[in-house]
Amino acid sequence: MTTADLTLAARQEPTVPTRKTKRIDWLGLAITLALGIVVVVPLVVVAIWAFAEVWRYPSILPQEFGLRFWEATLSRPDVWQAMSLSIRLSLTVTLLSAVICLPAAYAFARLDFPGRNLLFLSFLASHAFPKFGLLVAIASIFLNLGLVSxxxxxxxxxxxxxxxxxxxxxxxxxxxxxxxxxxxxxxAGAGPLRVFWSVSLPQAAPTIGAAVLLSFVGTFYETEGAWLIGAPEIRTMPVLMITFINNQIVVQYGAVLSVLLWVPSFFALMFSRRLVGSSSFAKGFGV
Amino acid sequence: MAQLSLKNIGKSFDGTDVIRDVSLDVADGELVCLLGPSGSGKSTILRMVGGFETPDRGSILIDGQDVTLILPEKRPTGMVFQSHALWSHMSVADNVAFGLKLRRMPRREIQAKVADALGLVGLKDYGTRRVWQLSGGQQQRVAIARALVLEPKILLLDEPFASLDQHLREHLREELRDIQRRLGITTLFVTHGQDEALALADRIVVLQQGDLEQVASPDRMYRAPETRFVAGFIGSMNFLACDMRHGRADHPLFPVEAPVADGPVELAIRPEALTVAPARAPQAKVHRTTDYGSHLLVDIDLADGTRVKAMCPPSARFAAGDGVTLTADRVTLFRGQKKLAEVSPRPARELSHA
Incomplete structure (x- = not known):
């Protein structure tokens, strides 16, 4: 390396702004706190309910804590079946979705074909209309095809x-x-497929990873479709939770299942924090 | 070792001709610079040679073989991009090795070739680094190594140093010139910097709006421009409008004689061809002087209001408002775009070049 290059390397070092404003942004803090309360308090309440055995009205904390309802819930075979089914379902859906959508996304991003924009917008359609009506219509078709349940x-x-x-x-x-x-x-001699596999996909990987994680979690918690199409044979965790809540007035069953349901999103969040910097996530949305 | 021919190639985007009708032969081992303002089609020509654009008309031959319709991955060309276009998810060595791996070369051979290529650009021990750990100049060197390691017949460079600072640009330019000479690789280099073209090229091709304006060695391009565009584009040039009458220009300062038909002409004079002398009966006035260290650039207002630039030795002393006279060593006459004549009004003196 030459001196000219050395000096350049030194000059191009990113300059990190060392001066920071000392003033506290009170408005920002207030908004953060308000949002935090709205998001966290319900979660905390549910978590407490899951471990409560007796919790009557005026007291702020339950009178008796215990794991009775955990034992009751976890000893039920249908909970474990639902958990394993939910995981298998979410994995299958996410994998299929990736296989179908990633090449399609690449085509949308790089190719220019007639009807491109219309087709692109059509993917909004499934989210632009009331979902339940759509699901009922699909359910009737699935009934004829023998796909229900x-x-x-x-x-x-x-x-x-x-x-x-x-x-x-x-x-x-x-x-x-x-x-x-x-x-x-x-x-360098790579064909179009090889370029996609060796360059485009790895370059887009962090953002795509985020999309895959979001799909996985979204599918795991998806209730309406799973309930309408899956009932009565296919019972995923969220569907099971609804039945629990509907059939029993005991709050704790629902609370225990709800806390159980946090497990996948907790892992997803941990994983995504490692995999995805917030910047690449924002990039994915074109911000 | 290869020879490149462009035969009457043309290209249109949305109905407008980007390249009109370009023919060019590049000899084995020659370094040709495509030079022109933005939008002149120089990058399009390079991309057509690389296979990233297909010409609408004409053909491209490498060593006599027609490659016009051959896909970029099958073409014996190697390209260096302006944005270096290194794959940031791979290490430096993996970037260079990528093309070799595609050729299913044995691992040992790949390692040896990668080491050679990195050594060639002076980055011997940088193989394990990540791309973003390198400075701009180093990144561009890796890009050059990546193109060279595949031993292309034609090396293509698309304004490779445009994003680097002046000092480093000059440095890398010299290095590239050395490497190109050593390997004897036929090279096409696109730039919009005339200094880069003058310093690098065996031959310069000046393009304007999709047409070849002039093809010549740097020396001839500078000293004997064939069109008014080239005269104004390469280096700086003073243009003075006047009329020819009976073989003599009616300009009060430069009544040059030339065998040229009557009519309007422009006298083109390089700043270094002008000699400035203090005068009792001034023809012109100094407007401003700029000291460049190696020379002095003097802006002079003529009586008719036109301003000319003259290059003077650094020892010259002029102040704004000084009355001066001007004499020209060498004047080129243009009418429209066409060169009419070149005259030396007085015996040319030896020019001390900056």
Whole structure:
């Protein structure tokens, strides 16, 4: 290396602003607190209910804590079946969605074909209309096809719900990939498929990872479709929770299941914090 | 070792001709600079040679073989992009090795070639670094190594140093010139910087609006521009409008004689061809002087209001408002775009060049 380059390297070092404003942003703090209360308090209440055995009106904390309802819930085989079913369903849907949507997203981002914009917007359609009506219509079709109350019937209906997120976010991610990078790979001798696999996909990976995680969590908690199409045979965790709440006045069953349901989102959040910087996430939305 | 021919190529985008009708032969081992203002089509030509655009008309030949319709991945060309276009998810060595891996070369051979290529651009020990850990100049060197390691017949560079600062640009330019000479690789270099073209090229191609304006060596391009555009585009040039009458220009300061038909002409004079002398009976007035260290650039207002630039030795002393006389060593006459004549009004003196 030469001195000229050395001096340049030194000069190009990103300058980190060291001066920070000492003043506290009270308005920002107030908004954060208000939002925090609205988001956190219900969660805390549910969490407390899950461990409460006796909790009567005027007292702020339960009179008796205990794990009775946990034992009762966890000893039920249908809870474990629902948990394993929910995980299998979400994995299948997310995987299928990725296989279908990622190449499609790449096509939307890089190719120009007739009807491109119309087709692109059509992915909004499933979210633009009242979902329940749509689901009832689909359910009647599925009934004729013998898909109601089957695993793959639920997979199909939940797949529809993931399409928008798995198309729109990756399209933005692929559009952000420098075209010259792809051209450089072509120049080095890679065919279009190889370019996609070796350059475009890894470049867009952080944002796509976020979309995949969101789809997984979204599918895990999806209730309406799973209930309408899956009942009575296919009972996912959220569906089971609804039955629990509907059939029993005991709050604790619902609370315990709800806390159990936090597990996947907790892992998803931990994972996404490691995988995805907030900047690449914002990039995916074109911010 | 390869020879490149463009035969009457043309390209239109949305009905407008970006490239009209360009023919060019690049000899084996030659470095040709495509030079022109933005929108002149220089990058489009380069991208057509690389295979990223397909010409609408004409053909591209490498070593006599027609490659016009061959896909970029099959073409024996290697391209360096302005934005370096390194793959930021790979290490430096993986960037360079990518094309070799695609060719299913044995691992040992790949490692040796990558080391050679990185050594060539002076980045021997940088293989394990990430792309973003390198400075701008180093990134562009890796991009050059990545293109060279595949031993392309034609090396294409699309304004590779445009985003670097002046000092580093000059430095890398010299390095590239050395590497190109050593490998004897046929090279096409796109730039909008005339200094870059003058410093690098064996031959310069000046383009304007999709047409070849002039193809010549840097020396001839500067000293004998064929069109008014080239005269104004390469280096700085004073243009003085006047009329020819009976073989003599009617300009009060430069009544040059040339065998040219009567009519309006422009006298084109380089700043260094002007000699400025203090005068009792001034023809012109100094407006401002700028000291560049190696030379003095003097802006002079003529009686008719036109301003000319003259290059003077640094020892010259002029102040704003000084009356001066001007003499020209060498004057080129243009009518419209066409060059009519070149005259030396008095015996040319040896120019001390900056």
């Amino acid at each position: 089957t695993f793959w019937g639920v997979v199909l209906i939940q797949l529809v719900g993931t399409l928008m997120m798995m198309i729109w976010i990756p399209v933005a991610a692929f559009q952000n990939v420098d075209r010259a990078m792809e051209e450089a790979a072509r120049d």
